[in-house]
Every structure is written in C-alpha cells, then in structure tokens.
Amino acid sequence: MVESGTEGDPGERAAQDAIAWFVRLNDPRASEADRRAFRAWIEADPEHERAMAETTALWGDLAAPAARLGHGGWYRERSRQRQGFGRLAALAACAALLVTGAALWRDPGLVDRAFADHATRPGERRDVVLADGTRMLLDGDTALSAALSATRRDVTLIRGRAWFDVAPDKTRPFVVRTGALDAQALGTAFAVDHDVDSVTVEEGQVAVLAGGEQVTLRAAERTALAAGGGLDAPSRIDPAAAAAWRRGLVAFDAAPLSEVAAELSRLEAGRVIIAGDDLRRLRLSGSFRADDPSGILEAMRGALSLKIVRLPGLVTLIYR
Structure with missing residues (x-):
C-alpha cells in the first residue's frame, strides 16, 4: 500500500504505517474491523502511537477529514452503543460529505475540469483545435474555456498550462486570460501558465497586461506576474527548455x-x-x-x- 525508498528502520516503518492508517481512516467506508485493527496496531508498540501523533500534527488541516475521524483518540476508547436512527442518518450525511471532501482533497482540479470546455487529468496532455483553426496543447491538470465570436476570440485559462498556435485573423483579437493577466497574440505561438501567471513566447509577439501595466514579448522571451503587482521585465529563455513539456x-x-x-x-x-x-x-x-x-x-x-x-x-x- 505504501511505497518508500527506505527499508529496515523501525521508526521509518512506523511512520509509513501511520500514514497508511491515516489515509485508511479517512475513507468513510472504514469499518469497525478497521478500527479494531488500528487499535491493535497502536497498542502493539509505543512507537506506533508516537508515529501516529507526528503524522496527525504534520498533515494538520491538509488531512482534515481523517483528523476528524481520529479526533479525541477514539481508537483508545471502547466502542459506544448505537444511538438510534437519527444519528445513523447524520453519520450517513457526514460520510457523503467526507467522500466529496476526500475526492477534492486528493484532486483539487476536479471541479475546475468538470465545468471547463476543455480539460485534462493529471498525467494527460491533449491537442485541441478551435473552430478558427487555432491549435491548443493542454498540459496535465489543465482546464480552459473558449468563446469565439464574430469580433473576438477569448480563452479563459482556469488552471494549468496551455500552448497556443494562433490562427491569423486581424479582425478578431485572440486573448488568453488567467484572472491575473491577459495575453493578446500578435501573430504568434506562445504558452500561458495559470499556476505561476507567466507567458512564454515561442514565435511572433504577445502583448501582456496585468495591473494596468503592459509589456510586449518577442520570440524566446518570458514574463510573469511580479510579487508586488504588475509584470516582471521580459527575460530571455531557452526555447528548447521552455518547450520541453510539449515533448x-x-x-x-x-x-x-x-x-x-x-x-x-x-x-x-x-x-x-x-x-x-x-x-x-x-x-x-x-x-x-x-x-x-x-x-x-x-x-x-x-x-x-x-x-x-x-x-x-x-x-x-x-x-x-
């Protein structure tokens, strides 16, 4: 269940097992048998309880559903009697919420991808050709929506990274928006990364606007959102390295x-x-x-x- 590059160290083994238990208890389908097995594991070695405490402290809010399941050290208490149908119904509702929460915790892009026009899962890359002939390559865990009209071509990059080879059309500007910056193609091939709010130009030129500031990038140049707002000055990049993800x-x-x-x-x-x-x-x-x-x-x-x-x-x- 757990993969690790270290073997043989009892402390390391306890840490790995604690993480496995933490995740196992995060599953709302965890049974009473799981809880008994966990209790037995805890009682088998003081190192186990220490490792579980360290794991809980380390993950903290990132593993809130599992932390709630283990809150108060229930695994050291005796099982309590059932308290009627109302409580069971409440537990069922909580379980449903935990299932949803666990899915979103392990895959934060799930909702963004579900409501996008085009999307990729982690580990997937996808070519998309828009109706105007523009080619887009979406990197893993990317979501975007496109709106093409008689006067404009707008792409909203919701998450992730995408490369655009824009079809020429002087009557309809092609603009990619991340929410923090806008990148307008001036006859070009370029990439936009939502996660770090950056634009990298492969060919042609791109006008980038953020916080009232505009810079024009040329081939083999990059800019990104500056820490204090606005944009970093254009910098030269290695085109081959910048395009590595596409290969x-x-x-x-x-x-x-x-x-x-x-x-x-x-x-x-x-x-x-x-x-x-x-x-x-x-x-x-x-x-x-x-x-x-x-x-x-x-x-x-x-x-x-x-x-x-x-x-x-x-x-x-x-x-x-």
Whole structure:
C-alpha cells in the first residue's frame, strides 16, 4: 500500500504505517474491523502511537477529514452503543460529505475540469483545435474555456498550462486570460501558465497586461506576474527548455522544490506535500521523462537526501 525508498528502520516503518492508517481512516467506508485493527496496531508498540501523533500534527488541516475521524483518540476508547436512527442518518450525511471532501482533497482540479470546455487529468496532455483553426496543447491538470465570436476570440485559462498556435485573423483579437493577466497574440505561438501567471513566447509577439501595466514579448522571451503587482521585465529563455513539456519532458534548472511539487501534480493524480518551508526552498536540476514521475522523486532522494512516502493516486509526502 505504501511505497518508500527506505527499508529496515523501525521508526521509518512506523511512520509509513501511520500514514497508511491515516489515509485508511479517512475513507468513510472504514469499518469497525478497521478500527479494531488500528487499535491493535497502536497498542502493539509505543512507537506506533508516537508515529501516529507526528503524522496527525504534520498533515494538520491538509488531512482534515481523517483528523476528524481520529479526533479525541477514539481508537483508545471502547466502542459506544448505537444511538438510534437519527444519528445513523447524520453519520450517513457526514460520510457523503467526507467522500466529496476526500475526492477534492486528493484532486483539487476536479471541479475546475468538470465545468471547463476543455480539460485534462493529471498525467494527460491533449491537442485541441478551435473552430478558427487555432491549435491548443493542454498540459496535465489543465482546464480552459473558449468563446469565439464574430469580433473576438477569448480563452479563459482556469488552471494549468496551455500552448497556443494562433490562427491569423486581424479582425478578431485572440486573448488568453488567467484572472491575473491577459495575453493578446500578435501573430504568434506562445504558452500561458495559470499556476505561476507567466507567458512564454515561442514565435511572433504577445502583448501582456496585468495591473494596468503592459509589456510586449518577442520570440524566446518570458514574463510573469511580479510579487508586488504588475509584470516582471521580459527575460530571455531557452526555447528548447521552455518547450520541453510539449515533448514529454520535464526540465528543472535549479528549481525550488515548491515548483517541482507543482510540476509533479501535473504528472500524476494525488497531492504532493513537502514538510516545511526550508525543504520547499531546496533546489533541483535535471531533465526527466514526464511519463515517469518516479525519476524526479529518486533524484530528490539521491541529490537532496530526502525521504519520500507515496500512496499512489492519493498523496506523496516529502520530508527529511
């Protein structure tokens, strides 16, 4: 159930088991037999209770449904008698809410994708051709909507990253909006990343507007939303590196782990949690295959001496 690159350390094994139990109890279908087995595990070794307490503290609000299930240390109490149909009905309603909450917790883009015109799941890339002939390539976990009229062509990038090869039409401006910035094509191929509010130009020019400030990007240039508002000055980029994701590659050049985690979230389903701001600031370099996220995790283990526990499809926990 749990994947980890470390074996043989009792403390490490207890931590892995605690995470597995935490997630198992997060499932509203957890049975009384599950609770008895958990109680037996807790009582088998003092290290287990310590590991469970550390896991609860580490995940905190990120695992609120499971925290509620375990709140108050119910696993050390005797089972209580049932208290009538009304309580069962309330528990059933809570279970339904927890199912929804758990789904959204493990896949934050679920709702955005459900209401978009075009969307991709984590790990998926998709080519889309609009009615005007514009080609779009959607990266993993991306959602966007398009509105083409007789006078305008507007795309709203709701989440994720997309590349646009815009069909020429001087009578109908082509604008991509993220909510924080607008990017208007001036005869071009370019990419927009909603998650970091950036625009990267491959060919032609793009006018980017944010916070009342406008910059014009040319080929092999990039800008992003500045920390204090407005836009960063255009910077030169390596076109091959910028386009790596379109070729099924992921390239990092001294990227902070916060950025690496965001990239991992595009590549496969499930949350990526980095335990601590100091770890988020660590940097990683390298080129990896997008269809093999485990290669990125192995690089973290080897180059940065980090520990990683995975529950495939649900969560990846990175810590030291």
